[in-house]
Every structure is written in structure tokens, then in C-alpha cells.
Amino acid sequence: MIDAIGAGLLALLTPQALLFMFLGVVYGLVIGILPGLGGVVAMALLLPFTYGFETAATLALLLGAHIATIWGDSVTSILFSVPGSAKGLALCFDGYPMTKQGKAKRALAASATGALMGGIIGAIFLALCIPLIRPVILALGPSEYLMMALWGLTVIATFSEGSLMKGMTASVLGILVAFVGMDVVTATPRFTFGSEFLMDGISFPVAMIGLFAVSEMMKMSIRGTPIIDRSLVTEDSTVWQGVCDAFRHWWLVVRSSLLGLWIGVLPGVGASVAGLAAYAQAVQTSKSPERFGKGAVEGVIAPDATMGANEGGGLMPTLAFGIPGGESMAILLVAFIGLGIVPGPDMLTKNLDVVFSMVWIIVLANIVVTVIGLGITPWLARLPSLQANLMVPMVLSVCFVGAYATRGRIEDVVVAAVFGVVGYLMDKYRYSRANFVIGMVLAVMIERNLHISINLYGADFLLDRPIALAMLIFVVVTAALPLWRQYRRKRALLQAGGAA
């Protein structure tokens, strides 16, 4: 194994591979920042350029671009509450409030450093776990995936902004919107009203562009002031503060990274779920969960660390079984075919050096992204103070072009606008947009795995799946814990008030 680690690194230390990695990273950062486009698009567009080059260089280009999109997504989520893709959603919750408080530099630096640490921790654990992880993956089935999705829903209470009923209503709406289109299990068109366009369902990135970006621009046009009015808020944070934050919360980074690695290992779960799950665990394990959603730096560090580690995890099922851990890994599989690499058990035995090359690419690409990211952070942090009359037309235009580019359907522009209005109204009447999106992300996963579980094990599938049952107990405990803590805190306050 030591030989494979060394060989993997050596293969990467060629001028071509290093140059390709750098180009991939720069390209990935640009794509990540564009709304509606993420790592999948970045990798898909690079595919035609990968044939004929050495294996390590090709992988460096693809993975470098993919890893850079993670931080690219985070940038727009933090600065404008505009997630570049589904992955960046969790960064909006605390990153954007930090920007509004004049802590954009700190948030961006914490995000970049968190992603770097997550990437490295994920890569190290991936290297250590390669021999162990295979039987674990095989032990999990749809029932366990269902429990993981349910765990993601426990974060709803965090974003309910004082009204749990409104928070839950928003989630219900999100879940229902996710059911628009052809039902993947029964092939029934649902809520499509005979529209061919709606048969494909509502595109998740387009809905997010509307809910967050378009509605924010609507708000800004009404307010007429920039995101940060420098006459009221000064940018008083530094890049160094953000770097220190990530190291100060090292235990959160480790936990989030392991969670990201784990979610990455599970095929089909995806980085958007990983970001939300990381945020949920950060809230649930925090001693002061009430700070979340209002600009807590932990709310930035945890999702980024998770998404950094998630890529390493996603490689595992892709390489070991040829089952892509997510959409981007599916594109990597296509690249493997071009390179003559056959995924399967042999990858973890005979071709271990290629696997370790990829582990090294993850580490090195993360370092390059962080160095570039920290370098450009001071300039990026100035963007939210641009005048509203400049920001609104430009961001709105780019958002609509991004919505169109997602699937090349002009109807998606209308969908983005409709969701923009919905997002604006939800914000106005305090129905959490975050909960809406969480419902939307998790709905399909919940429904699909519920159907498969019932098919395989019957309606009482939990009795047949002890791991799923244990996970359900864990879900209930983690959902109840913050409520219990809140109750105890209120009781203590009441007692203190009575004593006074």
C-alpha cells in the first residue's frame, strides 16, 4: 500500500498533470460561481478535452475542476445567498448573514479552509478505510438510506424562525413540489397538468435560483440599497480570522469530514444532502444552536468540510463497484472508459496506484483552491457593497441565463421567475425558504427508498432491518435533543426569574 501511495503521487508530479490541475481549478472556480452550474457541468464540458493525455493529467483536470466548483458554489452562497448549485445551499444559511454583518472575508476564508481541511481529512480516511469500507457499503440498503434522508429533515426546526408550523408548512410545500413530474417508481405523471415540460419535474438548481437569487434581487430593488451598506456596516473581519476559525473548530471539521466521507461513500445520496446533513449535525451538537441561521461561522465551516470530504467518499463506490456515488462520479466513470480504466474490485488491488493518484489529486487540488481562494477573498468581499441599481439587473440577467442553461429549456426561465416570486412571498410572510428546499432535496430520496423498502421487506421493514431501526432511534433522539435542551434552558430561565 505504501508503494501505491508513493506511485500515485509520483504519477501526479509531472508538468502536464500539475498544469492540468491548475487549469482545472481555475476553470472550476469560474463555473462554480455561475448560478445553476456545478461540478457536473464542469466535468461534462471537459470530457472531450481529456482524450489522448496521460491518465494522471486527465484525472487532475477533471477532479481539479470538480473540487474547485465546491468553493465556487460557496462564494455566491456566502456573498449573495445565490447557491451556484444544490451543494452550496447550506452555505446560504449562515454565510449570507455573516456577509450582511460585514464578515464576508471571514466567512469566505473559513469556507475555503474548512473545505481544505475536509478534503485532506476525507482523503486520509479514505486511504485508511479502503480495505474496510467495501463490506460496510454492501451491508446498507434502501431502508438505511431512507433513515438518512429522514435525519436530514430533522434540521427543519432550526430554520423555522420562531414558527415551527410555518417551517413545517414550507417543508411540506417543498416535498410536494419535488413530486411534480413523472413518478420514478410507478411512472405516473403527477401534478403535470398535461405539460410535457413538467413531466421532467422542476429542476432543482432552477428552483433554487428563483427562491434565493431572484427573490433577493427583488428585495434589493425594493430596498434600493446594496447587500452591505458601507455607511452602516464596515467590513471589519479578516481572512486570517476565517482561517483561525476553521482550525479553532477542528473537532467540528473532523466530524463533518467523516460525515461527508460517509455520505459520499453511499451511492446516490449526493453532496446537496451532505451539506444539509453537516449543517444539521453542527446545529444539533452545538452548545448554542440559537446562533445558527444568524451568522454562526460553524454553519459555514461544517458544510464546506463535509463537501470537501464528500468527493473522496464518492470515489469509493465508483472505483470499487463501478457505481457512481453521485452525478459527477458518473461523468468520471465515462472518463475512465476513455482512459481504459475498468472500475471494480481490481481497482482496490491491482490498480491501487491510480486510486491513490486520485486521493492525492483531491488533496493537492484542495490546496490550490484554498490558496487561490484566500488570495482573492479580499476582492470578492467587496462585491456585496456594489450599488443595488448595478447589482439587480446584472445578477438577475445572469440568473435567468443560468436557469436557461441548466437544461436548455426556455420554460425554466419562467420557473425561475415563479420561484422568485414564491421565494419573495415566503420571505415576506416568514415561511422558511431553507425548509422548502430541504423538503425538495430529500423528498425523492425518501419516496424512492420507502417504496423499495416496502417492496423488499414489506410494510414492517424496520423489523427486518436492525441497522435501519437503530438509525431511526438515532434520528428521533437527535431531533428531540435540541427541543429538550431548549425546554431545559427555558425552565432554567423561568426558575432564575422566579428566584429573582
Next chain:
Amino acid sequence: MSRHAQENLVSVMLLLLYGVVLYLCQDFGPRARLIPLPLAVFGILLTLAQLGWHNFGREESPPPEMIHVDTSAIAATAEGQPRTERTEEQLGQWGEAGAYSIVALLIGLVFAVGIFPAVFLFTAAYLILTRYCTVIRGLSYSTALTVCVYLLFVKALEMQPYHGLLAGWMS
């Protein structure tokens, strides 16, 4: 309309929406409606509870307005002066109707003239009409943005642009 009435109106709209979902679910098979149907029922119960709480529950503190600027996290101004609330006059001239119109205008332009001409026209019109900059500068900025967006999406990302209904009629 008062905020209280608006909240009630939203709840009624939600009830209608869930009613439509319930109605549409009747056409689905038992498996296809396994989650949407109970979810719609749950949504109705939630909304009824919300309505009850809103009208008969204990009085809540009035929610902050959309255009209220949250200064709670602001320690002081740049000069170290105490924090200040923004006045209505400072809050821009557009209003809600303006915001809806902006989105509708851009959509209309996209459908009429295609996506990239719409970007140019919308940006130029917005910059000039809001008097953010002079006509020449406005046109320059919008040209620069349109060219950048075009190069990025069409040339680099190979997106097929939408040419609009006018182009269809003219050809």
C-alpha cells in the same frame, strides 16, 4: 390590507393548494399517492392550526417588514457613530409592484427578443432609467455584461441560445 389579513389570505391560498393536491391525488394509483396524499392532509391540518393560532392564539410580536434593515448585528458605523435605523425615504423608490414588474419585464423581453438581446436591453434600460449612470456608460456596461455572458455560456459552455418569438415570426 392589514398584515393580519394578508397572513390569513396566505393560509387560505395554502388550503386551496392542498385541496387541489388532494383532488389530483385521486387520479393516482395507491403507490403514486402513498406520500403526496397524506402529506396534503398533513398540510391542511398544519394550515388550519396556523390559522387558529394566528387568529385565536396568544398575540405574537409583529413581524419585521421586508424592507426593514436589521441593524442588530451592527456595532457601529464606519466612523464609530451609534447605529441608525434607515428611514422610508432611504429605502428606494420601487416598491413591491416595481419588483414584480422588473421580473415580468425581463421574462417578457426574453420571450420576445431572445435571451442575450434581453440581457442587453434589460441591463441598459435598468442602469439608465434608475440613473445609476449616464446613457453612454449604461450602454457600455450592458454591452460588456452581454458579451461576457455570451462568451461564457455560448462559446465556452456551448449553450444553444434561445432566439425569441420575434425571430421566429421574422423568419
